[in-house]
Amino acid sequence: MCGIVGLFLKNATWEPHLGCLLAEMLVTMTERGPDSAGIAIYSAAGGRAKVTVQSSDPLRDFETLGEDLALAGIEAGIRIKSSHAVIEAATALDRLHDALAVVRPSVRVMSAGYSLEIFKDTGLPASVVARFDVRAMGGTHGIGHTRMATESAVTTLGAHPFSTGPDQCLVHNGSLSNHNNLRRALARKGMRFETDNDSEVAAAYLSARMAAGDDLGDALAGALDDLDGFFTFVVGTRTGFGVLRDPIACKPAVMAETDDFVAFGSEYRALARLPGIQSARVWEPEPATVYFWDRQNAA
Amino acid sequence: MLRFDLALQPLRALNSALHCLPPGQNDVHIEVLNPRGSHAVAVGIDKPVRVEVMGPVGYYCAGMNDGGTVIVRGSAGPGVAENMMSGTVVVEGDASQYAGATGRGGLLVIKGNAASRCGISMKGINIVVHGSIGHMSAFMGQSGHLVVLGDAGDALGDSIYEAKIFVRGRVKSLGADCIEKPMRAEHLETIADLLAKADVTGVRPEEFRRYGSARRLYNFDIDNADAY
Numbered sequence: 001m002c003g004i005v006g007l008f009l010k011n012a013t014w015e016p017h018l019g020c021l022l023a024e025m026l027v028t029m030t031e032r033g034p035d036s037a038g039i040a041i042y043s044a045a046g047g048r049a050k051v052t053v054q055s056s057d058p059l060r061d062f063e064t065l066g067e068d069l070a071l072a073g074i075e076a077g078i079r080i081k082s083s084h085a086v087i088e089a090a091t092a093l094d095r096l097h098d099a100l101a102v103v104r105p106s107v108r109v110m111s112a113g114y115s116l117e118i119f120k121d122t123g124l125p126a127s128v129v130a131r132f133d134v135r136a137m138g139g140t141h142g143i144g145h146t147r148m149a150t151e152s153a154v155t156t157l158g159a160h161p162f163s164t165g166p167d168q169c170l171v172h173n174g175s176l177s178n179h180n181n182l183r184r185a186l187a188r189k190g191m192r193f194e195t196d197n198d199s200e201v202a203a204a205y206l207s208a209r210m211a212a213g214d215d216l217g218d219a220l221a222g223a224l225d226d227l228d229g230f231f232t233f234v235v236g237t238r239t240g241f242g243v244l245r246d247p248i249a250c251k252p253a254v255m256a257e258t259d260d261f262v263a264f265g266s267e268y269r270a271l272a273r274l275p276g277i278q279s280a281r282v283w284e285p286e287p288a289t290v291y292f293w294d295r296q297n298a299a
Numbered sequence: 300m301l302r303f304d305l306a307l308q309p310l311r312a313l314n315s316a317l318h319c320l321p322p323g324q325n326d327v328h329i330e331v332l333n334p335r336g337s338h339a340v341a342v343g344i345d346k347p348v349r350v351e352v353m354g355p356v357g358y359y360c361a362g363m364n365d366g367g368t369v370i371v372r373g374s375a376g377p378g379v380a381e382n383m384m385s386g387t388v389v390v391e392g393d394a395s396q397y398a399g400a401t402g403r404g405g406l407l408v409i410k411g412n413a414a415s416r417c418g419i420s421m422k423g424i425n426i427v428v429h430g431s432i433g434h435m436s437a438f439m440g441q442s443g444h445l446v447v448l449g450d451a452g453d454a455l456g457d458s459i460y461e462a463k464i465f466v467r468g469r470v471k472s473l474g475a476d477c478i479e480k481p482m483r484a485e486h487l488e489t490i491a492d493l494l495a496k497a498d499v500t501g502v503r504p505e506e507f508r509r510y511g512s513a514r515r516l517y518n519f520d521i522d523n524a525d526a527y
Contacts, residue, residue: 247434267336269357283393284395
C-alpha cells in the first residue's frame with residue numbers, strides 16, 4: 001500500500017499555493033504510507049539548468065559548494081533545504097550535472113532539468129513536509145507520494161518520486177514482477193539506476209521511451225505491454241502530468257477536475273479539502289487507459 | 300433524529316452509537332455530516348435504523364449491514380456494503396471497486412456507475428446499478444442477483460456459480476464459464492421487483508439479457524484445463 005497525490009493547476013492565481021495544497025493532500029495519505037514521503041514540484045522554467053541534490057552530510061557537502069562550482073567555471077545559485085539543495089545555473093544542464101559529479105561526488109542527484117525540484121526522505125509525511133517547508137513552495141503542478149515499503153529498503157533513495165530523465169518523475173503504488181529483467185535491458189541501453197527499487201525501473205522505462213522520441217502518452221501506452229505487475233502511476237513532465245493504471249486496477253485511484261485544477265488521489269480523502277471539490281467532476285480512472293494533462297493544451 | 304458531524308466528532312462515536320442501540324429500537328434516524336471520504340462509516344449495523352450520509356465516503360461504508368438502511372448522498376470508495384447480511388444500502392453517486400462483495404442478503408442500489416469487481420463472490424445479495432459496471436464483476440458469484448441498467452466491462456461473471464446477472468446494455472466480454480441464458484417469466488418478475496425496489500422507472504424487464512453459469516467448471520475436469 002502507498003499513497004499518491006497529484007495536483008495540476010489550470011488557474012494561475014493558485015500557483016503560489018501549490019505547495020500548501022499538495023502538503024495537505026500528502027499528509028492525508030499518511031496511513032497509506034508512513035515509511036517515507038516525497039514531493040516533486042514544477043514551476044515555470046526560467047531557462048536556467050536546475051539540479052536538486054541530497055546529502056547525508058549537508059554541512060560538509062553544501063557549505064562551500066557555490067565556491068567549488070565557481071572554481072569549476074559555473075556561477076550557481078544554491079538554496080539549501082535540510083538535506084537537499086537546489087542548484088541553479090545559466091549553463092547547459094549536462095555541464096552542471098558533470099561539474100557536480102566532479103566537485104561533489106558524495107551528493108545524490110534527486111532531479112535534474114529546468115523546472116522540476118524533488119524533495120524526499122524517510123519519516124512520516126507530516127515531518128517530511130515540515131523538513132522541506134513544502135507549504136511555502138509555489139508552482140504549476142506537482143505530485144507526491146507516501147510510501148509503505150514492500151520490496152526494497154526504506155531509505156531516502158528508495159522514497160518516491162523517482163526521476164530518471166530531465167524534468168521527468170514518477171510515483172508508483174503497486175509492485176512490478178519483471179523489473180529485474182527490464183532493469184538489465186535498460187542498463188544495456190545506458191540508463192543508470194540508483195536503487196533496487198521496482199518503481200525506479202518504471203521511471204527509467206518511460207524516460208528511455210521518451211528519449212527515443214515517444215511522447216508521454218505513447219510511453220505510458222507502451223508500459224501496458226512491457227510492465228508486468230500491479231501499478232497505478234502518476235508521472236510528471238515539465239508541462240503536464242499523466243495517470244496510468246494496470247488492466248487489473250486493484251490499486252485505488254480517484255480524480256477530480258474543475259476549471260481551476262485537475263487532482264489525483266489514492267483516495268477521495270486526499271481531495272476532500274480542495275477548494276471547489278463539492279462541484280468538481282469526480283471519477284475513477286479506467287484501467288489500462290492513459291490520462292494526460294498538458295499545460296500547453298489546458299487553459 | 301440524531302446527527303453526527305465527522306468534522307467535529309470521531310468516527311468511532313458514530314459507529315459505537317449504532318452498535319449500542321438497544322434491541323427493539325427501530326425508529327432511529329441518523330444523519331452523518333462531513334464524511335469527507337472517511338473509511339468504515341456506519342459499519343456493523345444490526346438494527347433496522349436509517350442512516351443518511353451527507354457526502355462521499357471511503358472504504359467499506361455500511362459493511363456487514365444487517366437490517367439497516369444506509370443512504371450515501373455522494374460517491375462511495377472500495378467495498379461499499381461488503382458482506383451485507385440484510386437491509387438496504389443506496390449510493391447516490393458512483394461506487395468504487397468490489398461494491399457488495401461477498402454480500403449474503405439485502406439490497407444494494409448504486410445510482411451512478413460501479414467500478415471493477417462489483418458483486419464479487421456475491422452470496423445472496425441483490426445489487427441494482429443504474430449506470431455501468433467495471434471488469435470482473437460477479438466473479439465467482441454464488442447466489443443473488445446483479446441487475447445492471449448500463450454496460451458491463453470485461454470478464455463478466457467469471458467462474459460464476461448460481462448468481463444471476465441481468466444486463467440491459469453491452470457486455471464487453473464474458474468470463475470463463477459464463478454464458479447468456481434464455482430469459483424466463485420468473486426472471487422478468489425478479490427484475491421487475493428489483494427495479495421497483497431500486498426506484499427505477501421507465502425501464503422494462505424485457506430490455507435486459509440474462510447471464511449465468513454454464514456449470515462446466517464446478518468440478519475439475521482435465522478437459523477444461525484451458526478455461527482456468
